Amino acid sequence: MIDFRADLHCHTTCSDGTTSPGDIIKFAEDAGLQGLSITDHDTIAAYPEASLIAAESNISLIPGVEFSAVHRQKSVHILAYSFSVDSPIIKEFCQLHCHRRQERTQAIIKLLTQHGMPLTLDDFPSACTSGKNSSIGRPHIAAALIKKGYVKTIQEAFSNYLKEGMPCFVPSSSISVEETLDIIHKAKGLAIIAHPHLIENVEVLHDLLKMGFDGIEGYYGRLPAASHERWLKIGMRKGWIITGGSDYHGFIKPNQPLGSSWVNYETFSILLNHYLSNKTSG
Numbered sequence: 001m002i003d004f005r006a007d008l009h010c011h012t013t014c015s016d017g018t019t020s021p022g023d024i025i026k027f028a029e030d031a032g033l034q035g036l037s038i039t040d041h042d043t044i045a046a047y048p049e050a051s052l053i054a055a056e057s058n059i060s061l062i063p064g065v066e067f068s069a070v071h072r073q074k075s076v077h078i079l080a081y082s083f084s085v086d087s088p089i090i091k092e093f094c095q096l097h098c099h100r101r102q103e104r105t106q107a108i109i110k111l112l113t114q115h116g117m118p119l120t121l122d123d124f125p126s127a128c129t130s131g132k133n134s135s136i137g138r139p140h141i142a143a144a145l146i147k148k149g150y151v152k153t154i155q156e157a158f159s160n161y162l163k164e165g166m167p168c169f170v171p172s173s174s175i176s177v178e179e180t181l182d183i184i185h186k187a188k189g190l191a192i193i194a195h196p197h198l199i200e201n202v203e204v205l206h207d208l209l210k211m212g213f214d215g216i217e218g219y220y221g222r223l224p225a226a227s228h229e230r231w232l233k234i235g236m237r238k239g240w241i242i243t244g245g246s247d248y249h250g251f252i253k254p255n256q257p258l259g260s261s262w263v264n265y266e267t268f269s270i271l272l273n274h275y276l277s278n279k280t281s282g
Ligand code: AMP
Pocket: 016, 041, 068, 136, 137, 138, 139, 154, 155, 158, 159, 163, 172, 249
């Protein structure tokens, strides 16, 4: 199949994206895609709604999620694909992250209050503060800071307060890469190193490349082809699956439209077949 494109990395309102799970399927069709995986941060809450809409569309949707992990005290993102969305192992792990994120938000709110910028949970959209599947993150906190008039832009919120090294930063995850890999593999999913070009620490990257990943995200957003080459070479040398996607977040990241990176049918079918074989083996 020649004209097949699948975007394997995007976010909805279930984490820090601005597009609902139903709309993202429609946007995927509008973007000329045939395949999609929604990879919200630490939650698969988009799947019930997205699956219903996908069933009525031309989009083939496969389960995905982007887990936050930590290695050498640095944040690492791990994409997981092709597990069952009914997997108790994945569901439980997402709940652990949800709890961790709620505690971290309280810690950040405390720091912001100490810096003269009080916030309460009422300042956030209810979808990200309630329920055991919610995935509240720093972009929501940045949006709340704008709403209260403390900063003008999301970038200002990160640069002055929320990013690593700034006074209101609280690390994202205490869950290790090894533990995350173990969970993904126990759930019969595939584990992929997300956006490797964003891993600044060389030791972290070298460590990850020695671990039991199944693939690497070789194509990302609107990065020029030349910057993909390093990751494609590494992926091929290791015999890993080379995935790709836009990391679409909606209007908060306008330079990464849905479909700005994609994989062909050959790659998509590896993930799809893995998912289907999981389903049939129970
Ligand atoms: P969290 O998972 O809560 O740590 O939030 C991580 C998300 O925040 C990332 O996926 C990005 O969408 C966003 N983000 C991280 N750093 C920045 C930054 N410097 N400026 C704007 N957004 C950022």
